[in-house]
Amino acid sequence: MTDAASNGAEEDETITYRAIGTLHSPHGSTTGMPIQPTGARGINGHITIFPEFAAGLKDLDGFSHVIILYHLHRVHGHDLLVKPFLDTQTHGIFSTRSPKRPNPIGLSVLELRGVQGARVLLSNVDILDGTPVLDIKPYVPGFDVWPAERTGWFEGKVENATTCKADDRFA
Numbered sequence: 309m310t311d312a313a314s315n316g317a318e319e320d321e322t323i324t325y326r327a328i329g330t331l332h333s334p335h336g337s338t339t340g341m342p343i344q345p346t347g348a349r350g351i352n353g354h355i356t357i358f359p360e361f362a363a364g365l366k367d368l369d370g371f372s373h374v375i376i377l378y379h380l381h382r383v384h385g386h387d388l389l390v391k392p393f394l395d396t397q398t399h400g401i402f403s404t405r406s407p408k409r410p411n412p413i414g415l416s417v418l419e420l421r422g423v424q425g426a427r428v429l430l431s432n433v434d435i436l437d438g439t440p441v442l443d444i445k446p447y448v449p450g451f452d453v454w455p456a457e458r459t460g461w462f463e464g465k466v467e468n469a470t471t472c473k474a475d476d477r478f479a
Contacts (some may be wrong), residue, residue, distance in 0.1 A: 327440035328364075329357040329426075331378060333433045338382060339476050343393045344405070344469040345416050345432040352421070353433035355441050362426040369423040373447035374430070379440040380412035383478060393472050394465040403460055408478045414439070417447050 333353035335341045342348035355376070357365060368374070385408065391397065392404040401409055414435065421429035428444065459466065 325379070325442050327358070327379065327442060328361045328444070329355045329428075329441045331355050331376070331433075331435050331437070331439040331441050333435055333437045333439075335433075335436050338436055338474050338479055341436065341474045342434040342469075343472050343474050345418055345434045347470045347472060348432045348434040349470075350431065351433045353430050353435065353437075355428040355430065355444070357426040357428065357441075359426065365423050365426070365428065368420070368428070368444070368446065371420055371446040371448075373417055374420045374428070375445040375447050375452070376414075376416050376418055376430075376435070376441060377443040377445070378414045378416075378435060379442055380407045380409070380414050381438070381440055382436060383407045383409075383412045386410045386412075391477070393474060393477075394468050395461060397461070399461055406478060413442070417452075 331353060332355070334351060342351070386401065387406075387408050388401050388410075389398050390401055390404055390406045390408060392399060392406045407414065416434055418433060419431040421431050423429070
C-alpha cells in the first residue's frame with residue numbers, strides 16, 4: 309500500500325479549484341513576456357475579483373506585496389524534463405519554474421499598489437492577460453523569506469531573469 313493510499317488519497321484523484329477572479333495585464337501573448345516579476349518591473353496590472361469573493365479583500369491593502377496563485381490556462385499537457393528559459397541544459401520540471409507542469413499552477417510575488425472595491429492593483433506583473441486567479445495571500449517577510457544556502461542550477465543565472473523574455477517553447 310502506498311502512502312497516498314494509506315492516507316485515503318487516490319493516485320488519480322481529481323482536484324477541482326474555482327477561480328476567484330481574473331488577472332488583467334498588458335501581456336496578450338506568452339511570447340515576449342517577462343519570465344519572472346523581476347523582469348516585469350513597472351508593468352502594472354490588476355485582478356478583478358468576482359463579486360462573491362470581494363469581501364475577502366478586507367485589510368489586504370495593509371500589505372506591500374502579495375502572493376498570487378493562478379492557473380496557467382494556455383499551457384496544455386506537461387513535460388517532466390524541460391529546457392528552461394534561463395539555461396541550455398535539460399532539467400526535471402520540479403527543479404524549474406517552467407510552466408508546462410503536471411498541475412499548471414503559477415505563483416508570483418507582486419507589489420500591491422492598492423485595492424479599489426473588487427480590483428486589486430498590482431505592479432511588476434509577469435502574468436498573461438485573462439489568467440484565472442486561484443488565490444491571493446499576503447506576503448509576510450517574517451514567514452516567507454528564508455536564507456538559501458543552495459540554488460541549484462539557478463546559481464549565476466538568476467540575474468538574467470531581469471532581461472530574459474519568454475519564447476514559444478512551452479506554448
